[in-house]
Amino acid sequence: MSETLANLSSESRQFPPPEALAAAANVKAEAYEEAAADRLAFWARQAERLTWSKSWDQVLDWSNPPFAKWFVGGELNVAYNCVDRHVEAGHGDKVAIHWEGEPGDTRTITYAELLKLVSQAANTLTDLGVGAGDRVAIYLPMIPEAAVAMLACARVGATHSVVFGGFSVSALSTRIQDADAKLVITADGGYRRGKPSALKPTVDEAVAQCPSIENVLVVRRTGQDVAWTDKDKWWHETVEQASPEHKAQPFDAEHPLFILYTSGTTGKPKGILHTTGGYLTQVSYTHNAVFDLKPETDVYWCTADIGWVTGHSYIVYGPLSNGATQVMYEGTPDTPGRDRFWQIVDKYKVSILYTAPTLIRTMMKWGDDIPAGYDLSSLRVLGSVGEPINPEAWMWYRENIGRNRTPIVDTWWQTETGGVMISPLPGVTATKPGSAMTALPGITADVVDDQAQSVPNGGGGFLVLRDPWPSMLRTIWGDDKRFIDTYWSRFGAGAGTGDEWIYFAGDGAKKDEDGALWLLGRVDDVMLVSGHNISTTEVESALVSHPSVAESAVVGATDPTTGQAIVAFVIPRGNVDTEGDAGEQLNVELRNHVAKTLGPIAKPRQIMLVPELPKTRSGKIMRRLLKDVAENRSLGDVTTLQDSAVMDLISKGMNTGK
Numbered sequence: 001m002s003e004t005l006a007n008l009s010s011e012s013r014q015f016p017p018p019e020a021l022a023a024a025a026n027v028k029a030e031a032y033e034e035a036a037a038d039r040l041a042f043w044a045r046q047a048e049r050l051t052w053s054k055s056w057d058q059v060l061d062w063s064n065p066p067f068a069k070w071f072v073g074g075e076l077n078v079a080y081n082c083v084d085r086h087v088e089a090g091h092g093d094k095v096a097i098h099w100e101g102e103p104g105d106t107r108t109i110t111y112a113e114l115l116k117l118v119s120q121a122a123n124t125l126t127d128l129g130v131g132a133g134d135r136v137a138i139y140l141p142m143i144p145e146a147a148v149a150m151l152a153c154a155r156v157g158a159t160h161s162v163v164f165g166g167f168s169v170s171a172l173s174t175r176i177q178d179a180d181a182k183l184v185i186t187a188d189g190g191y192r193r194g195k196p197s198a199l200k201p202t203v204d205e206a207v208a209q210c211p212s213i214e215n216v217l218v219v220r221r222t223g224q225d226v227a228w229t230d231k232d233k234w235w236h237e238t239v240e241q242a243s244p245e246h247k248a249q250p251f252d253a254e255h256p257l258f259i260l261y262t263s264g265t266t267g268k269p270k271g272i273l274h275t276t277g278g279y280l281t282q283v284s285y286t287h288n289a290v291f292d293l294k295p296e297t298d299v300y301w302c303t304a305d306i307g308w309v310t311g312h313s314y315i316v317y318g319p320l321s322n323g324a325t326q327v328m329y330e331g332t333p334d335t336p337g338r339d340r341f342w343q344i345v346d347k348y349k350v351s352i353l354y355t356a357p358t359l360i361r362t363m364m365k366w367g368d369d370i371p372a373g374y375d376l377s378s379l380r381v382l383g384s385v386g387e388p389i390n391p392e393a394w395m396w397y398r399e400n401i402g403r404n405r406t407p408i409v410d411t412w413w414q415t416e417t418g419g420v421m422i423s424p425l426p427g428v429t430a431t432k433p434g435s436a437m438t439a440l441p442g443i444t445a446d447v448v449d450d451q452a453q454s455v456p457n458g459g460g461g462f463l464v465l466r467d468p469w470p471s472m473l474r475t476i477w478g479d480d481k482r483f484i485d486t487y488w489s490r491f492g493a494g495a496g497t498g499d500e501w502i503y504f505a506g507d508g509a510k511k512d513e514d515g516a517l518w519l520l521g522r523v524d525d526v527m528l529v530s531g532h533n534i535s536t537t538e539v540e541s542a543l544v545s546h547p548s549v550a551e552s553a554v555v556g557a558t559d560p561t562t563g564q565a566i567v568a569f570v571i572p573r574g575n576v577d578t579e580g581d582a583g584e585q586l587n588v589e590l591r592n593h594v595a596k597t598l599g600p601i602a603k604p605r606q607i608m609l610v611p612e613l614p615k616t617r618s619g620k621i622m623r624r625l626l627k628d629v630a631e632n633r634s635l636g637d638v639t640t641l642q643d644s645a646v647m648d649l650i651s652k653g654m655n656t657g658k
């Protein structure tokens, strides 16, 4: 893809794993060879981490590609694996969730208490006529009931569809309608940025458009006034009064576990379908391997929202199947102060922290002195997910949070892949800042050219996955054709070339001289400037490598002379003066800095200094909206935007030329 730039941006820093961590690591280097020798036998061994009611007859049935069946004939219950079996093994008193509400209220939930809550919720679902095969929409803030609701669905075999709390009426109702859900589980509201933020009115409006909904189960969180309809039932008057006895019944390995909608850039949201046995196998294995989880001693914290796949796989199913103790936090990182995260790490002695580049860059912007005021010595593994992490953000994370001691695992995966696919192993890999490094044991990732040929080291192209993996999506809910068209028709058998079915991830990537993988963002975002393909990620990383820059987003805007021209939106670091001449000067300096770092072809036509960038609720930059601004168009779909005021600020700045 970006051959011109591939040779120019090179990273020579490398960090081997700490010796003590390497010596005691859950997964050692041999795992790669073992998996390569017999991939299916490797995954079968990982499946044995779980408790199956009935063992499988066949590890993988790939006779009808691209529709995979894993652990064919096997039966298990996901909730039993995440809760009951830890209690049965004598760990009932162990803390499953240290929950921290935004206003500072807390709850500590042991595995025994979690079992009680999940059993009560399962009994309530049954009472409400929800059973195996039904769909349930979950629209909740980050409260323990979110995990309980998901596990209760899994327990009775209902398929959940979690929608980010705060998504609009139309986003919620289209998801309910597409899945034909029978029940919504919601709350009166949740706390965000120091205030109660209502959820119930959105549900009321959505349900009015969704005749399939029979009941609405409402958790009381904020105590704010709510309108009441005859479909509504309070959680505390149903679930909390229900019997705590519930026997989990096993389901087929391919029983649908959840649907999660991804918005994509165009068209209606895709309902990504995940099933039971393969999904739980991979999230359990990867959570253990990638974070080197020691369930007896670690305190794990994933800062994601439950509405994102990261919340599904690495707050609920991965950690709980592994019997981990974790922190769950309701609110935003700046409430009541910008030190909230570090206060939480210090308070609970968090040892594994999993967060997103957007948050790391925000922390950079706020300044080094904030984390410096806290004891972060409990941390031993740091993770990143959601976007490419710029090398300088990676270094900042290592130095200021990891205090140069802890490995960083940059984990590449997607809603569609269900679990982590490409990542360092903390006890094995010598990491490079900004690289997700290599595919995990049992996973075959590659970078190919547009003829599906593997590119040599030093080359760039499209990221693909060559073999099916246990937690792969099984289809797009109700739309097998779109499943094939979107992921399998670009290369290989699905495209009519070759026998091999090749999964196209939609991301650009390159292999460096050592074969390490560097993710370059969505291929839809690649810019074509005077005939050269340039990735947004590389220009953004060049900008972030300047000491005055905290965060940046780059788009290609139509340009009469170069086809597309690079327009960059830049958030300066907290201490940088951007008033008047200083701003002008910084602008010139930044354009030259990119030209020097990457080559003159990558020099931005224009740089806008902005206070914020438009992001999704999972923290991804919405470049599509910035492109609308750069090309003077009215804004496209903004329903998944985290904060709608941001776009006004940016558009205003653009129009006045500031």
Ligand code: 6R9
Pocket (backbone or CB within 6 Å): 262, 309, 310, 384, 385, 386, 387, 388, 389, 410, 411, 412, 413, 414, 415, 416, 436, 505, 506, 507, 519, 520, 521, 522, 618
């Ligand atoms: C887990 C998640 C998937 C897209 C993916 C890619 C980007 C995620 C990344 C990364 C570079 C990483 N992405 N992790 N890019 N390095 N470590 O984010 O799922 O919300 O479906 O997004 O996110 O572009 O294709 P999802």
